[in-house]
Amino acid sequence: MTAPTTAPPPGPASTAMVEVEACSRWFGDVVAVSEVSFTLQAGVTALLGPNGAGKSTLLRLLCGLVAPARGTVRVLGRDPRRDIEVHRDLGLVPQQETVFDRLTALELVETCALLRGVADPRDAAAAALAAVELDPGDRRHLPTYSRGMRQRVKVAQAIVHDPAVLVLDEPLTGLDPRQRRHMTDLFHHLGDRGRCVVVSSHVLEEVERFGSDVLVIVQGRLAAEGDYRAIRDLMDDRPHRIRIRTDRPHEVAGRLLAAGTVLGLEVTGPDAVVVETDRVHDLRRTVAVVARDAEAHLWEVAPLDDDLDSVFRYLVGR
Structure with missing residues (x-):
């Protein structure tokens, strides 16, 4: 399994690649994220929380799609809301799904590569689709794909420019067990190559496969972070x-x-x-x-x- 390699590798693994400090975001009277702070380095980190906990809002903050009402977000030392150049090193798999009726998977991923300035967008798109086990030569249009296939296309467009930071919102939805295993291996492969991979899920079995580094968000607040076994050891009030x-x-x-x-x-x-x-x-x-x-x-x-x-x-x- 090989991921595309079009961007230079990020800095040393000890360097914080994502920094969130006292970050809050609300929509009207609804507080989606409240006073959240954490830093992430290279590797895979799972963002865990029940539906409605604020996971998607937090990921949108990391990608600059919404601005924090309070606090700061830094990705590779830059503000993703104000510095458009950081998006050359940022990949996003959104939870929402919109496909282009008249495009093939290769055409969509190639377009994304072209917009991000990849030197050889066609080859990069083919490599990204192969990395998620899709055929670059498939001439069917995207609406004919199954949900799981469209989900893998979303992952392909997010990795086509080999970003230093990859943000994935519920990326395993619609995949069968073998595809889930392959995708999890791909995320770990990217993390091992020095990428910062943030994966959200509300499915406990998925999170355990992603690894032990977990951010737990509950009602918009960061309830715990770190190795979940170490988190359990700190629960002194529970036998x-x-x-x-x-x-x-x-x-x-x-x-x-x-x-x-x-x-x-x-x-x-x-x-x-x-x-x-x-x-x-x-x-x-x-x-x-x-x-x-x-x-x-x-x-x-x-x-x-x-x-x-x-x-x-x-x-x-x-």
């Missing part, structure tokens, strides 16, 4: 639930209670105990000693709520 599988669950449960490392527990089967604790590291040390003293075989110690689904439900419900 962790851990399943322990052993051949002597009652003996292990009793000894864990006596050790004082759990807040509560339940024997859930002939070989399983589920415990709640706010002392995860102490529990992991203690459970091995407890199993030894109980002459029990210890088969599994596994978290039940360290996944993205648990983190997301917690943040939305706070």
Whole structure:
């Protein structure tokens, strides 16, 4: 899989490529984004939030399609609303879909390449379509394409000029499972090549495939950012639930209670105990000693709520 290479690579990975500082945007009485701040470097970052949380507005702010009411947005050190040149290094896959009735996929992507000043727009368009597994020689007009094919055309036009920053709003909508896997691999390929890739989604399974770097937006505010496993570790007011599988669950449960490392527990089967604790590291040390003293075989110690689904439900419900 090869993405087009028409633009020079961006700067070092340690350099902030996207900077948002105290950014707010409202429409009438509706606050879409409120006091959001973050910085992004090269790699893939997932923007996660329920429908209506403000994800699309935030992405539009990054692309200069709307101006912040307060705060600042910088892409590659420039204001995307005022500096039109930054759009040569910026690619957008919008959530909305509009196709040109009389154009083929190649003609549309070639036109986008031409508008962005690509030296050889026809070859770049063919390469971009191939990168999303579409045939550049297909002479059908765009309205005859399936929804998933049109979605891939949108991705092709966004990468045709090899932008340093790629913004994708729900890009996997309409794709089948194999295409989703391919597209996710493409995003990671671009991130590994030093591009800053921002992907929005409200589907938890998709976000987990994009990677662990997550921005969680809830009701227009940034609820959390970073590795979602680290986010879970910072939820000190919510006990962790851990399943322990052993051949002597009652003996292990009793000894864990006596050790004082759990807040509560339940024997859930002939070989399983589920415990709640706010002392995860102490529990992991203690459970091995407890199993030894109980002459029990210890088969599994596994978290039940360290996944993205648990983190997301917690943040939305706070």
